Amino acid sequence: MKFSLNDFLIAVSFALDFMEKDRLGMQSNHGKRTAYLTVCIARRMNLSEEEIYDAAALSILHDNGLSESSLYEELPGEWDHAVNRFEGSRGHCMIGEKNIKDYPFLTKPQDVILYHHERYDGNGYFGLEGDDIPLISQIIAAADSFENYFKFADGDYSHGEVLKWLSICQAGMVCPRLAKVLQQMVEDQSVWANLSNDRIEQALDEVVPSFEMEVxxxxxxxxxxxxxxxxxxxxxxxxxxxxxxxxxxxxxxxxxxxxxxxxxxxxxxxxxxxxxxxxxxxxxxxxxxxxxxxxxxxxxxxxxxxxxxxxxxxxxxxxxxxxxxxxxxxxxxxxxxxxxxxxxxxxxxxxxxxxxxxxxxxxxxxxxxxxxxxxxxxxxxxxxxxxxxxxxxxxxxxxxxxx
Ligand SMILES: [Fe+2]
Ligand SMILES: [Fe+2]
Ligand SMILES: [Fe+2]
Ligand SMILES: [Fe+2]
The missing domain is CATH 1.10.3210.10 (Hypothetical protein af1432)
Known part of the structure; x- marks a missing residue:
């Protein structure tokens, strides 16, 4: 049948977002906001519409492994607990990657969710470094950390704080090209205006490319x-x-x-x-x-x-x-x-x-x-x-x- 993965994911994303809010105390709409920022960054980096489509899907799904990783934590002996402590460890990256490997993407993305907590300087969960980290993983990592760092849901943040965060990114979290794009994006007021809870759903819908495929x-x-x-x-x-x-x-x-x-x-x-x-x-x-x-x-x-x-x-x-x-x-x-x-x-x-x-x-x-x-x-x-x-x-x- 005709199917758009992103239409499906946007429709069900409220459920993933609520789960993160309930279990981890994240602000509401975490996945949607991360996805919106991901698309804004990806477009400024001149990725193709197909790549942006996949980047949007993967960013909505970036923490999909959290629900199952919390279950594994309850199973003694069946799971390496050392690699599994919610967002703060790599269990959710591994489960999340495995879950989506047969999804109908457009560009065959590899290991994007697995490496969404890597840092360009090698200080991530898996110690991957530099351009070994998939570009979309780097973009999602930047969008995700941005989302975690500020209270966008109720607009309670200042431009000065955003600039401070940017310097953290430039200090080794992302590649220089991405850091430059972030610098430009920080000055675009329309991006920040769209992050509030009452705008984010509509804004995400507006920026995500639409591809209906026979699936x-x-x-x-x-x-x-x-x-x-x-x-x-x-x-x-x-x-x-x-x-x-x-x-x-x-x-x-x-x-x-x-x-x-x-x-x-x-x-x-x-x-x-x-x-x-x-x-x-x-x-x-x-x-x-x-x-x-x-x-x-x-x-x-x-x-x-x-x-x-x-x-x-x-x-x-x-x-x-x-x-x-x-x-x-x-x-x-x-x-x-x-x-x-x-x-x-x-x-x-x-x-x-x-x-x-x-x-x-x-x-x-x-x-x-x-x-x-x-x-x-x-x-x-x-x-x-x-x-x-x-x-x-x-x-x-x-x-x-x-x-
Ligand atoms: Fe039931
Ligand atoms: Fe039921
Ligand atoms: Fe995560
Ligand atoms: Fe996240």
Whole structure:
């Protein structure tokens, strides 16, 4: 299908940005602002539009490994903890690079995310030096450190401070050519005016080049699979949730003899169904008790965030419905809209049933998952009370009875 990686990434970037804000205390819109600065720098360095397109994508994604690196930190013995302490170490660079290696870029960029914390003078995490560091990595490093250094979100910084930061860059962080471009850019007021929270999204949209390409669905699935992992890693409570849902959606698609295209679109919907959870604070997602009514109201918003992000992506119209309707119920007692059965197509109903089945059967830190028969009993009771589709519940029983 026709697909623009950057349209997709801009749509879902709020989720990555919120995760960094929540977990690391970064200012809001960190990835978007880093991407905007990256594009401004890259254009001044006369990179081609294709290179700028890829630079924008990579800068939105530059910290995509953070969610998973925080998970690895919780796994004793399976990960070298010395290389993994959030932004302050190289774990997130390695995971981030691995995640995006099959993404549909235009210029085959190599190791850009891996080396986004290198310094020109060799004082980075991997000790790479000078022009051995990919140019786009250097640009992202400059944009990222700029973003980290100042409070652009609320405009609380001065021109003098920016100049001071520039001298740090010139002292060995970036190559001389890049330092010169930064010097020119510091004097361009329009760049700084666009960095505030109320401008940045629109500004990013305006500067990023647009390329729509024919991308096979399975390649798009490689993009969304990374976001599925990022969502699953956000909370240790739901470590396999999106992955498990995607596997079950694939199994049901097979059961119903759906064609390859519809099957992949269902898997993509499963990958992204809880994307909005990245915008829910861990202080709420990780409480090992029943949620208070206020906390539950916050959690409920995640499906709305999923919808708002996905409906911006051209060609994702059906995927948006199947992903964002998973907490709606046939009797109108679901959320966020209280839709009724008449408003829920077959695949939305199926995702709703499967989401319940997946949640019941997966282990959580505070309980083990239910066996198939018990989970189906819960689903059947829900079907009898008008919450979920009874036919699909029976089919789920059949399809998974031998598991
Ligand atoms: Fe980073
Ligand atoms: Fe960063
Ligand atoms: Fe959900
Ligand atoms: Fe879910």
């Amino acid at each position: 096979p669905l399975d390649k798009i699935r490689q993009v969304t699979g990374v976001f599925s992992r990022i969502v699953d890693c956000k909370s240790s409570f739901t470590r396999r949730h999106s992955k498990g849902l995607a596997e079950k959606a694939a199994r049901m698609a097979e059961y119903y003899n759906k064609d390859q295209a519809e099957t992949t679109r269902l898997i993509i919907a499963a990958d992204l169904h809880d994307l909005g959870k990245l915008a829910v604070p861990n202080s709420i997602l990780d409480v090992p008790r029943a949620l208070t009514p206020e906390e539950f109201e916050t959690v409920k918003k995640h499906v709305y965030y999923t919808r708002v992000a996905l409906e911006k992506i051209k060609g994702f119209e059906d995927i948006t419905e199947w992903a964002a309707n998973h907490h709606e119920k046939l009797n109108g007692r679901g959320y966020p809209f209280g839709k009724t059965g008449a408003e829920l197509d077959f695949n939305s109903r199926m995702m709703g049933c499967l989401d319940v089945y997946q949640a019941l059967t997966e282990d959580r830190p505070y309980r083990t998952g239910m066996p198939h028969s018990q989970a189906v009993k819960v689903l059947s009771d829900m079907a009898d009370s008008g919450f979920v589709d009874s036919g699909i519940t029976k089919d789920i029983d059949q399809a998974f009875s031998s598991v």
